[in-house]
Amino acid sequence: MTIRHKNIALLSTLLIGLTIDAHADTNIIRNDNISTALESSHIFGYTKAMYVGDDKKGGRLNQSTLGFGGKIGIETGSYYGLSFKGAWYTTQDFGRNSTNPKKIDAYMFNLNKKPYSVIGESQIQLNFGKNTAILGRQEISSPLIDSYEYRIIPNLFQGLTLTNKDFDNTTLTTAYISKMSGLDGLVSFSDFRSMSQQAYTSLMLTPSGAVDAKNGETADLSKIAGNHGVILAGFSYKKEHALQFWNYYGINTLNTFYFDGKFKYKINQNLLAGFDFQAYHVSAVGKTKRYLAQHNLNADYWLSGVKTILNHSPSGWGAAFAYNQFTGNQHTVTTNGNWGGYPEFVGMPYVYPENQGISGIARSHLTKFTISLDLGPYGFKDKNFIFGHTRINLDESILAGSDITINSLIYKAKFTPQLSTRMAIEARNSGNARYNNKFIAMSLRYDF
Numbered sequence: 001m002t003i004r005h006k007n008i009a010l011l012s013t014l015l016i017g018l019t020i021d022a023h024a025d026t027n028i029i030r031n032d033n034i035s036t037a038l039e040s041s042h043i044f045g046y047t048k049a050m051y052v053g054d055d056k057k058g059g060r061l062n063q064s065t066l067g068f069g070g071k072i073g074i075e076t077g078s079y080y081g082l083s084f085k086g087a088w089y090t091t092q093d094f095g096r097n098s099t100n101p102k103k104i105d106a107y108m109f110n111l112n113k114k115p116y117s118v119i120g121e122s123q124i125q126l127n128f129g130k131n132t133a134i135l136g137r138q139e140i141s142s143p144l145i146d147s148y149e150y151r152i153i154p155n156l157f158q159g160l161t162l163t164n165k166d167f168d169n170t171t172l173t174t175a176y177i178s179k180m181s182g183l184d185g186l187v188s189f190s191d192f193r194s195m196s197q198q199a200y201t202s203l204m205l206t207p208s209g210a211v212d213a214k215n216g217e218t219a220d221l222s223k224i225a226g227n228h229g230v231i232l233a234g235f236s237y238k239k240e241h242a243l244q245f246w247n248y249y250g251i252n253t254l255n256t257f258y259f260d261g262k263f264k265y266k267i268n269q270n271l272l273a274g275f276d277f278q279a280y281h282v283s284a285v286g287k288t289k290r291y292l293a294q295h296n297l298n299a300d301y302w303l304s305g306v307k308t309i310l311n312h313s314p315s316g317w318g319a320a321f322a323y324n325q326f327t328g329n330q331h332t333v334t335t336n337g338n339w340g341g342y343p344e345f346v347g348m349p350y351v352y353p354e355n356q357g358i359s360g361i362a363r364s365h366l367t368k369f370t371i372s373l374d375l376g377p378y379g380f381k382d383k384n385f386i387f388g389h390t391r392i393n394l395d396e397s398i399l400a401g402s403d404i405t406i407n408s409l410i411y412k413a414k415f416t417p418q419l420s421t422r423m424a425i426e427a428r429n430s431g432n433a434r435y436n437n438k439f440i441a442m443s444l445r446y447d448f
Helices: 003-021 034-039 286-294
Strands: 042-056 063-075 082-092 116-128 131-138 156-164 170-181 230-238 242-250 254-266 271-284 301-312 317-326 365-374 383-393 404-414 419-430 437-447
Touching (some): 116 156, 271 286
Antiparallel strands (some): 042 437, 063 082, 116 131, 230 242, 242 254, 254 271, 271 301, 383 404, 404 419, 419 437
């Protein structure tokens, strides 16, 4: 075990110890009546209808895709602090889409563009004091491992998570995540596979193992490092201001340290300003690090960023400016968003390595300016528009002539506590036809 691995394990043990010891003397609510626990069970879930259209340039086929689905689950009441939760997820098209896979959105269904279903939650939960332990399949929310539902079925994870909220406005989290399924997985959307197998990187390999961005396929890290999970430890504080630190140690794959902060300042009764910052560092570890070194490659880089916000509450208008940059070089393999988390202030489409390149995003600079309008002051509660203008400047020596400009419009509305809708329109322009397209995604969701 490396020194770094020992430090992560020690931190996890310490946080787990806090969750257990902090409430050693706390009286646990003990419902010893199984019938009462079962009678207090409840059904939950959501239904969702979605349309995705992609007007592609450069001679590529346009895509037009309808999807329908959601989830239905049941959660029991508590018995001595124990409860069970299970949920079934599905995404279907009811025969409404083209039979040509190239005309179907890449993320609405499975990797083969076919509808699928999955038992996505199956867990035992234990609550004691201000502590919660969850074992099994579950949804997870954190900066770099996240369920992130951007189609119908979100990313789903299998493992053990422990959270503690003993301290005011503070959450401590430790976890071991063994497997995931979902749209950010590499080898399967519908099946739970190891975290190392599902890690998405920019490394392209041929079947013989040679590095080749032109003819290769995205590397399956489990073939390099074996099938392993991720040890997660996090600290989050949120009140008027917010601060969080997270570490993700992928055994024999990647180690990532993430932190960010959000600070608010009330200029006057009507104006609220905000300043946010973020950074994360990625490095290869163990077998993956040794494998990359053999090919004169590395997976060692930083992402950093800042964001400023200004909101005028009486009018509902707001504005924000954000900036992100990646470090790295021509030998850097990037793993941006590899397990579903997309915390960057400036989002970007997946940028493919080309020719004999290894990554398209090393040394890139990203800026975004947004204007938002909350319609609440005008009598339309829980409805808003967000207009964005994004510039993605890619390093010319790594990916020439491929800078991307994106104009976007998002409309979000909540009609009732259960019924909501979202529409996103993007116009992307680039000298590289791969990133030159117009895109629309519309959804209607009902939660129950």
